[in-house]
Amino acid sequence: MATSVAVVQFPGTNCEMDVVEAVESLGASAHVVFHDSTTLGGADAVVIAGGFAHGDYLRPGAIARFSPVMSAVEDHARRGGPVVGICNGFQVLTESHLLPGALQKNAGLKFRCGFTQLRVESTDSPLTSGCAPGDVLRIPINHFEGNYTCSEEVLAELREQDRIVLRYVDNPNGSVDDIAGICNESRNVVGLMPHPERAAHALLGSTDGRVMLESLIGTAARSRTAAAASS
Amino acid sequence: MTFDVVVEVRLREGVADPEGSTIERTLPALGFDGVRDVSVGKSIRFSLEAADEEAARSEVEDLCKRFLTNPVIEDSTITISGVVS
Numbered sequence: 001m002a003t004s005v006a007v008v009q010f011p012g013t014n015c016e017m018d019v020v021e022a023v024e025s026l027g028a029s030a031h032v033v034f035h036d037s038t039t040l041g042g043a044d045a046v047v048i049a050g051g052f053a054h055g056d057y058l059r060p061g062a063i064a065r066f067s068p069v070m071s072a073v074e075d076h077a078r079r080g081g082p083v084v085g086i087c088n089g090f091q092v093l094t095e096s097h098l099l100p101g102a103l104q105k106n107a108g109l110k111f112r113c114g115f116t117q118l119r120v121e122s123t124d125s126p127l128t129s130g131c132a133p134g135d136v137l138r139i140p141i142n143h144f145e146g147n148y149t150c151s152e153e154v155l156a157e158l159r160e161q162d163r164i165v166l167r168y169v170d171n172p173n174g175s176v177d178d179i180a181g182i183c184n185e186s187r188n189v190v191g192l193m194p195h196p197e198r199a200a201h202a203l204l205g206s207t208d209g210r211v212m213l214e215s216l217i218g219t220a221a222r223s224r225t226a227a228a229a230s231s
Numbered sequence: 232m233t234f235d236v237v238v239e240v241r242l243r244e245g246v247a248d249p250e251g252s253t254i255e256r257t258l259p260a261l262g263f264d265g266v267r268d269v270s271v272g273k274s275i276r277f278s279l280e281a282a283d284e285e286a287a288r289s290e291v292e293d294l295c296k297r298f299l300t301n302p303v304i305e306d307s308t309i310t311i312s313g314v315v316s
Contacts, residue, residue, distance in 0.1 A: 059301055095301065102303035104242075109249035149246065149304060174247065 006043030010053035022200035045220035048089030061095035090191030101150030107174025
């Protein structure tokens with residue numbers, strides 16, 4: 001059975017099919033899970049896709065946190081299963097307290113849409129395990145509220161624990177310490193503003209997102225094997 | 232009792248407020264040269280059933296902390312005015 005990836009769709013999510021297509025093109029199976037679901041359909045990994053969950057009302061991710069599917073995502077994360085939040089998905093993960101910090105409006109008040117260069121800072125994450133430290137990946141961004149911020153204590157912790165997974169080479173949004181993506185303490189939950197699924201085919205202008213999604217699929221397969229062995 | 236509640240949500244001190252600073256930079260073009268410290272927030276209004284004002288305030292504080300604000304970047308000011316009925 002192929003490794004399976006659940007892609008969470010809230011009302012207003014709009015990148016779920018891009019993630020499904022990209023994951024399937026890499027040989028894994030993927031299915032969309034709507035926000036009112038209380039299970040992830042037995043998936044080995046979860047991706048919270050980008051868009052505008054619940055219209056971004058109140059704050060991006062603030063309402064999504066209360067959707068029934070988030071209990072299933074939290075359970076999956078607690079069991080050590082890989083969880084990736086892309087763009088709006090990253091905002092949902094911070095609002096759900098699965099990742100620290102917050103995403104504020106971009107510096108300069110500009111909506112940023114275009115390719116960015118990302119430097120892989122840590123390969124100890126489900127999204128970068130197949131990369132080498134220092135690799136530079138060309139991945140697009142598409143956001144207004146992607147300016148990562150956190151308290152000085154949290155920033156110090158992220159640095160000390162090697163939890164800054166990706167940094168922008170040229171910071172496009174004012175994120176503290178050029179942060180593009182981080183992971184949680186147990187390293188199985190990753191959030192990033194850039195969209196690897198939009199860089200998964202040459203026709204899209206870059207294939208650099210494939211190594212990230214392949215890393216995720218590989219991590220998911222390993223975590224399934226580990227779960228099967230322990231049960 | 233029913234209380235009228237206004238929650239004003241503002242960015243915390245030190246958090247970049249690009250919307251406020253953009254407005255401030257634009258004002259001189261209209262001849263408003265003396266405007267400083269522009270900040271942009273939002274206000275959320277609702278009515279609330281509670282036993283007394285103290286109970287109302289404590290419930291709204293909890294609501295602010297857990298939902299209406301993101302404490303990483305936002306603060307709130309709560310105004311509880313006039314008993315509606």
